[in-house]
Every structure is written in structure tokens, then in C-alpha cells.
Amino acid sequence: KNEVEQSPQNLTAQEGEFITINCSYSVGISALHWLQQHPGGGIVSLFMLSSGKKKHGRLIATINIQEKHSSLHITASHPRDSAVYICAVSYMEYGNKLVFGAGTILRVKS
Amino acid sequence: NAGVTQTPKFRILKIGQSMTLQCTQDMNHNYMYWYRQDPGMGLKLIYYSVGAGITDKGEVPNGYNVSRSTTEDFPLRLELAAPSQTSVYFCASSFKRGMYNEQFFGPGTRLTVL
Numbered sequence: 001k002n003e004v005e006q007s008p009q010n011l012t013a014q015e016g017e018f019i020t021i022n023c024s025y026s027v028g029i030s031a032l033h034w035l036q037q038h039p040g041g042g043i044v045s046l047f048m049l050s051s052g053k054k055k056h057g058r059l060i061a062t063i064n065i066q067e068k069h070s071s072l073h074i075t076a077s078h079p080r081d082s083a084v085y086i087c088a089v090s091y092m093e094y095g096n097k098l099v100f101g102a103g104t105i106l107r108v109k110s
Numbered sequence: 111n112a113g114v115t116q117t118p119k120f121r122i123l124k125i126g127q128s129m130t131l132q133c134t135q136d137m138n139h140n141y142m143y144w145y146r147q148d149p150g151m152g153l154k155l156i157y158y159s160v161g162a163g164i165t166d167k168g169e170v171p172n173g174y175n176v177s178r179s180t181t182e183d184f185p186l187r188l189e190l191a192a193p194s195q196t197s198v199y200f201c202a203s204s205f206k207r208g209m210y211n212e213q214f215f216g217p218g219t220r221l222t223v224l
Binding site: 042 | 143150151152153154155158168198200202206211212213214215217218220
């Protein structure tokens with residue numbers, strides 16, 4: 001079974017800081033997902049990637065398939081970025097269903 | 111489109127009671143999922159469905175049942191509620207294309223069993 005580890009578990013940053021959240025997994029994957037869960041509880045998909053890098057606004061996601069590692073970066077962080085960021089992977093041996101990390105709790109202070 | 115809707119938002123049950131968590135999606139997705147989220151843990155898959163009439167167990171199915179009579183609806187049934195089922199439950203759906211499986215989540219149901 002694929003083990004998905006995220007670090008750090010908790011992260012507090014000052015507004016404007018550059019933030020990095022890491023995700024590693026143990027088995028080769030079809031795709032890696034980054035999701036965001038706001039304090040109200042709703043979960044939304046931010047990125048889905050299988051190679052390289054994707055960017056959306058101030059968010060950047062990268063993946064290194066050889067090292068089985070992905071990072072989510074937030075540039076010029078803002079208090080509204082405060083949320084739980086969840087990494088999940090899908091892989092063929094599991095029918096491409098998602099296996100989730102425990103999440104990183106991010107708090108951005110103004 | 112409303113996306114994925116779940117009812118109720120909150121519920122308190124007594125041990126041994128039963129209830130059904132409702133989930134509906136209006137995106138014509140063939141895949142639907144039920145997850146539970148416990149503090150400090152990743153979401154765990156309870157049951158999933160690849161289309162109307164087809165369901166299968168996920169990682170933590172004990173104590174739950176599902177049905178999928180239509181493409182839109184995927185209710186989750188708890189027959190004999192236990193304190194271990196206190197959790198936040200999320201329904202999700204996706205239109206799977208090859209290896210890509212972007213999932214859309216409902217707002218969640220917070221269940222407490224006392």
C-alpha cells in the first residue's frame with residue numbers, strides 16, 4: 001500500500017513569507033493531487049500532476065517522480081491562505097483511487 | 111450546477127441508532143466515494159461506486175452500507191451507530207479519464223455518536 005507522508009504537520013508563517021509543504025510517497029503513482037481544506041471544512045482540488053510543475057496564481061506544485069516527492073509552494077502568503085493542505089496519490093495497483101496524507105495545517109499571521 | 115451536496119450537515123446519534131447520510135451530485139459523474147476524516151488522520155475510503163448498481167468496499171467499510179440506484183445519489187447507511195463512528199464524513203465524485211481522477215467533494219457531515 002502506498003504510504004503518503006506530509007511535512008510539516010503544522011506551519012505558522014508571517015504574511016508575505018514563502019511557504020513550502022512537502023509530500024513523499026512510497027510506491028510509483030499515476031498522479032499526485034494537492035487539495036485545500038478551509039476551516040469551514042470544504043475540500044477543493046488545487047492541482048493534479050504526474051510530472052514537472054504547475055502554477056496557479058501564487059501557488060506552485062512540483063513533483064519529482066524519481067525521488068517520489070512533491071512540494072507545494074505559496075508565494076507572498078496571505079492570511080486567507082490559512083487552511084489544511086492535503087496531498088493525495090493515485091496508483092494503478094489501487095485502481096487509481098486516492099490515498100491521502102494527514103494534511104498540513106497552515107496558519108498565516110498578519 | 112450545485113456540484114456535490116450532502117445532508118445533514120451535523121447530526122448527533124445515540125449508540126445503536128441508525129441513520130442515512132445523503133449524497134447527490136449533478137455533474138453526471140460515474141464515480142462516487144464516501145470518506146471519513148478523523149483528527150490527525152488522512153481521509154479514509156469507506157465505500158465507492160463506479161456506476162449505478164455497482165458498489166465496492168474501501169479501506170474501512172465495517173459498520174456501513176451503501177447503495178447506488180441512480181447516477182446522482184449515493185447514500186451511506188449506518189445501521190448500529192458506535193462511538194468509533196464519530197467522524198466527519200465526505201462524499202466525493204469524479205469523472206474518471208484514464209489515470210486522472212480529479213475528485214469533487216461535498217461540504218461534509220459532522221457526526222457524533224454518544
